[in-house]
Amino acid sequence: MGTDLAVRKAEARKAAFARRKAAHAEGQGAVGAARLLELLEPYGGKTISGFLPIRTEIDPRPAMTKMAESSFITVPVIEGAGLPLKFSQWTPGCALIDGPFGAQIPAEARYLEPEVLIVPLVAFDRTGNRLGYGGGFYDRTLERLRAIRKTIAIGFAFSAQEDNDLPLEETDQPLDFIVTEKEIVRF
Numbered sequence: 001m002g003t004d005l006a007v008r009k010a011e012a013r014k015a016a017f018a019r020r021k022a023a024h025a026e027g028q029g030a031v032g033a034a035r036l037l038e039l040l041e042p043y044g045g046k047t048i049s050g051f052l053p054i055r056t057e058i059d060p061r062p063a064m065t066k067m068a069e070s071s072f073i074t075v076p077v078i079e080g081a082g083l084p085l086k087f088s089q090w091t092p093g094c095a096l097i098d099g100p101f102g103a104q105i106p107a108e109a110r111y112l113e114p115e116v117l118i119v120p121l122v123a124f125d126r127t128g129n130r131l132g133y134g135g136g137f138y139d140r141t142l143e144r145l146r147a148i149r150k151t152i153a154i155g156f157a158f159s160a161q162e163d164n165d166l167p168l169e170e171t172d173q174p175l176d177f178i179v180t181e182k183e184i185v186r187f
Ligand SMILES: Nc1nc2c(c(=O)[nH]1)N(C=O)[C@@H](CNc1ccc(C(=O)N[C@@H](CCC(=O)O)C(=O)O)cc1)CN2
Pocket: 051, 052, 053, 054, 055, 057, 076, 077, 078, 100, 101, 102, 103, 120, 121, 132, 133, 134, 135, 137, 138
């Protein structure tokens, strides 16, 4: 990655974190989770990945809890830098331990391959591009899963995380949907 692109990504992340923090404080996350559930319901029975929120990320757990009645729900587990994520089964209230980078993971690992992924992000645009924390974890993971079978990526974020001047890269994997507390957008 060129220096210019790295600097532009760092600036876009910093600005989006500030907007995310303000949106988190407004407390509309549950509205977003209700929209997310509406989008997920037709995928009942499939293996779905969610995430356990860190810092001021929007919280998908209400939708994950409801979908756990009909589907296997998983959360991401980092295996190492430069490697795709693995996904371990999560059930409401299951025992958790601290994973790398501050995200929690299930204490007992049971790995499954999700077909539908709720993808955390720092910033997104209206054409389905996303910017993450910079590890390339979701980009590598979606590339791998999509090489095996049709895989749906649902970005879940606060509306304030939209940025229509995102710095992009060849390796970025597109989203199929973005869900916020304001809307569901399909690409
Ligand atoms: N909830 C959640 N879980 C997740 C992810 C995520 O984005 N959200 N991940 C998606 O890949 C993986 C964790 N990836 C991460 C990669 C890098 C950093 C990181 O660099 N954190 C820095 C500073 C960034 C900041 O200010 O937020 C730090 O913790 O100091 C954090 C998480 C797996 N689990």
